[in-house]
Amino acid sequence: MKLLEDRIRKDGVVKQGDILKVDSFLNHQMDVELFNQMGEEFKRLFADRPVNKILTIEASGIGIACIVAQHFHVPVVFAKKSKSVNLEGEMYTTKIESFTHKRVYDVIVAKKFLSAQDHILIIDDFLANGCAVSGLIDLIRSAGATVEGVGIAVEKGFQEGGKLIRSKGIRVESLAIVESMNPEDGSIVFRPQEN
Numbered sequence: 117m118k119l120l121e122d123r124i125r126k127d128g129v130v131k132q133g134d135i136l137k138v139d140s141f142l143n144h145q146m147d148v149e150l151f152n153q154m155g156e157e158f159k160r161l162f163a164d165r166p167v168n169k170i171l172t173i174e175a176s177g178i179g180i181a182c183i184v185a186q187h188f189h190v191p192v193v194f195a196k197k198s199k200s201v202n203l204e205g206e207m208y209t210t211k212i213e214s215f216t217h218k219r220v221y222d223v224i225v226a227k228k229f230l231s232a233q234d235h236i237l238i239i240d241d242f243l244a245n246g247c248a249v250s251g252l253i254d255l256i257r258s259a260g261a262t263v264e265g266v267g268i269a270v271e272k273g274f275q276e277g278g279k280l281i282r283s284k285g286i287r288v289e290s291l292a293i294v295e296s297m298n299p300e301d302g303s304i305v306f307r308p309q310e311n
């Protein structure tokens with residue numbers, strides 16, 4: 117999506133440790149008009165899928181997921197990072213290692229919000245090593261629900277997550293795929309996309 121690539125080039129900051137900072141428009145201050153155009157694009161890309169719910173993970177996926185959901189006219193559920201899992205009977209649980217915080221979280225979704233009848237679109241801001249998305253897939257499978265696809269704002273194509281999730285036969289659509297980035301000069305190269 118050219119609009120998002122242009123914005124990343126303009127306002128994204130390449131940090132050491134393979135981190136792309138986009139906090140001026142994506143995951144701290146949020147450009148809701150941009151989110152709206154991203155939502156329109158995800159709707160176009162997943163138009164053939166019978167999505168009835170969007171699943172994301174707190175915190176930075178929530179804003180994007182909510183705007184995307186307006187285009188699908190479906191509710192959003194966000195998986196919560198929990199320090200203690202003491203309600204296991206009522207929750208689906210999994211573990212996710214945070215790429216940015218380098219720690220493992222227990223992540224939960226209440227059973228009442230995921231069921232075998234659900235057809236889920238996963239939405240998140242970044243795809244790096246794929247831990248967050250794998251954990252969300254785990255929660256969906258625990259509920260016996262169907263993964264209809266994964267919509268990502270920014271995929272870092274030089275990390276393994278995209279390959280990992282696609283190798284499970286799951287459709288992943290990323291609006292911008294960073295092929296390489298250089299913290300020394302701030303340059304970012306995007307993977308050419310067809311649509």
Ligand code: 5GP
Pocket residue numbers: 134135136137138143176213214215216240241242243244245246247248249277
């Ligand atoms: P993964 O689980 O795929 O390794 O990492 C994805 C999660 O880590 C995303 O939910 C996102 O919040 C965070 N993340 C990974 N890489 C980056 C990055 O380069 N920049 C930012 N801002 N967040 C990232």
